[in-house]
Amino acid sequence: MQTTEPHVRVGAYALGVLGSADTFRFEEHLADCPGCRARAGEFAGVRDGLAVVGPPVAPGPGLAERLAAAVAAGRRRAGRRRLALAAAAVVLAVSGPAAVAGLSGGPAEGAGTQRWSGTDGASGVAAVVTAAGREWGTA
Incomplete structure (x- = not known):
C-alpha cells in the first residue's frame, strides 16, 4: 500500500489488512502520532466484531x-x-385504433349488459368486450 499520507492507513492497520512492509512503516509513524494511535484504538471494537465472523476470505x-x-x-x-x-x-x-375503427358490431345491449366485438381484417385478431352494471360500478 503506497500512499504519501500515512494517516489514511489507520483503518487498514487496525483491521490487519496492510502488508508486512506497510505495517512496519505505519508502526514507525504510529510511535510519533498520538492522533493515529487514538484512531487505531477506536477500531478495536470493529476488529473484535469482525474476528467473531472469521478471517477474511480472498476472492x-x-x-x-x-x-x-x-x-x-x-x-x-x-x-x-x-x-x-x-x-x-x-x-x-398501431393496431389498437385500427381494431376500434374496424368494429363489426356496436354495443349490443341486453339485461343491463353492453357488449362490443371487433375483428382486425388484416391480422384476423378478434376481441369481445362485455360490460355489466353492478352496485359497486361496472364489471
Missing part, C-alpha cells in the same frame, strides 16, 4: 470475470426486454 480466481459476465448478461436481458416492450407498445399503438 477466488476469475471472480472479476464472472461478475463482469453476469452484469453483461443482465444488461443484455434488460435490453431485450426493453426492445420487446417497445415493440409491443408500437403494435398496440
Whole structure:
C-alpha cells in the first residue's frame, strides 16, 4: 500500500489488512502520532466484531470475470426486454385504433349488459368486450 499520507492507513492497520512492509512503516509513524494511535484504538471494537465472523476470505480466481459476465448478461436481458416492450407498445399503438375503427358490431345491449366485438381484417385478431352494471360500478 503506497500512499504519501500515512494517516489514511489507520483503518487498514487496525483491521490487519496492510502488508508486512506497510505495517512496519505505519508502526514507525504510529510511535510519533498520538492522533493515529487514538484512531487505531477506536477500531478495536470493529476488529473484535469482525474476528467473531472469521478471517477474511480472498476472492477466488476469475471472480472479476464472472461478475463482469453476469452484469453483461443482465444488461443484455434488460435490453431485450426493453426492445420487446417497445415493440409491443408500437403494435398496440398501431393496431389498437385500427381494431376500434374496424368494429363489426356496436354495443349490443341486453339485461343491463353492453357488449362490443371487433375483428382486425388484416391480422384476423378478434376481441369481445362485455360490460355489466353492478352496485359497486361496472364489471
